[in-house]
Amino acid sequence: MGFDAVQSGAEIRVSGLKNFDIYSTFECGQCFRWRGNAEDGYTGIVGKKVIRINETDGEFIFPGCTMSDFNDVIRNYLDLDTDYASIIARLANNDPVMKKASDFAPGIRILRQPLFETLVSFIISANNSIPNIKKIIERLCTAYGDSMKFMESEYFSFPEPKVLAAAEETDIRDMKAGFRSRYIIKTAAMFLEDSITTGDLTSMGYENALEFLMRYPGVGRKVADCTLLFSGAFTNAFPVDTWVKKVMEEFYVAKDTSLKDISKFAEGKFRDLGGYAQQYLFYYARSNM
DNA sequence: CCACAGGACGGCT
DNA sequence: AGCCGTCCTGTG
Numbered sequence: 001m002g003f004d005a006v007q008s009g010a011e012i013r014v015s016g017l018k019n020f021d022i023y024s025t026f027e028c029g030q031c032f033r034w035r036g037n038a039e040d041g042y043t044g045i046v047g048k049k050v051i052r053i054n055e056t057d058g059e060f061i062f063p064g065c066t067m068s069d070f071n072d073v074i075r076n077y078l079d080l081d082t083d084y085a086s087i088i089a090r091l092a093n094n095d096p097v098m099k100k101a102s103d104f105a106p107g108i109r110i111l112r113q114p115l116f117e118t119l120v121s122f123i124i125s126a127n128n129s130i131p132n133i134k135k136i137i138e139r140l141c142t143a144y145g146d147s148m149k150f151m152e153s154e155y156f157s158f159p160e161p162k163v164l165a166a167a168e169e170t171d172i173r174d175m176k177a178g179f180r181s182r183y184i185i186k187t188a189a190m191f192l193e194d195s196i197t198t199g200d201l202t203s204m205g206y207e208n209a210l211e212f213l214m215r216y217p218g219v220g221r222k223v224a225d226c227t228l229l230f231s232g233a234f235t236n237a238f239p240v241d242t243w244v245k246k247v248m249e250e251f252y253v254a255k256d257t258s259l260k261d262i263s264k265f266a267e268g269k270f271r272d273l274g275g276y277a278q279q280y281l282f283y284y285a286r287s288n289m
Numbered sequence: 290c291c292a293c294a295g296g297a298c299g300g301c302t
Numbered sequence: 303a304g305c306c307g308t309c310c311t312g313t314g
Contacts, residue, residue: 023309028310128311129311129312129313130308131312131313132311132312132313135312138313173310176310176311176312177310177311178309178310178311179308179309179310179311180309180310181310203311258304
């Protein structure tokens with residue numbers, strides 16, 4: 001969307017890219033494997049590739065990256081072809097709350113993450129804290145993922161479904177996954193059998209996709225919505241966790257509104273932009289409430 | 290020692 | 303359909 005990407009030696013340089021801030025995008029709670037900070041840049045794993053992003057003076061630099069990596073992997077993953085300025089304009093129009101929330105972090109982008117990784121990551125997120133979620137996922141990747149070299153360092157990909165499906169529950173519990181351990185193994189086995197893609201879920205339609213994901217053990221409405229939103233399947237998915245419930249009850253609905261009723265309200269109010277609205281509200285609430 | 294953290298599940302009414 | 307106790311682990 002109006003940006004320009006050029007190969008410069010062994011790196012890709014991107015200029016003119018609006019509404020992208022690496023800190024808020026990678027720290028807003030939608031992903032768990034990116035490491036770094038705003039000044040030194042972030043490093044993460046996308047499928048079987050290690051990606052590094054540096055930001056200086058509004059220009060984004062991807063070291064050790066080819067143009068085909070950028071076009072075939074990064075572009076889609078970072079949702080670079082979506083016009084976030086117009087999304088924010090639509091959300092903030094006649095809505096001072098959304099105006100304030102989107103002004104707080106206008107550079108958040110909803111990542112289009114690999115489906116199985118997203119599903120398992122949010123099963124692990126249930127009744128858990130972000131630092132703990134990150135540690136558990138990292139242990140799983142180190143134990144069950146594939147080793148990759150990048151810039152003289154070793155990284156690990158997220159485990160394949162067949163590998164986690166064959167794991168022993170005691171070994172997963174050793175990763176400190178607790179009661180979620182059997183959910184991970186059973187879900188991996190079912191996912192392996194289903195053999196579905198993000199596109200398959202999108203084709204089902206939102207309601208059917210929700211039902212489909214909620215067959216997996218450890219997947220309730222919230223985890224299903226997170227999976228649909230953060231894998232890029234549906235932008236209308238509106239995950240309601242305790243923070244979103246808190247901010248919604250503060251600004252939009254009555255106190256003690258049920259999770260289901262909050263979902264219904266969001267569906268009617270935000271429509272196809274529910275996922276974006278949720279992220280702005282969530283990040284705002286977590287940072288300010 | 291206890292409360293709680295970015296829920297899901299199962300048993301109950 | 304809605305309510306509520308329970309569940310792993312880490313932190314304060």
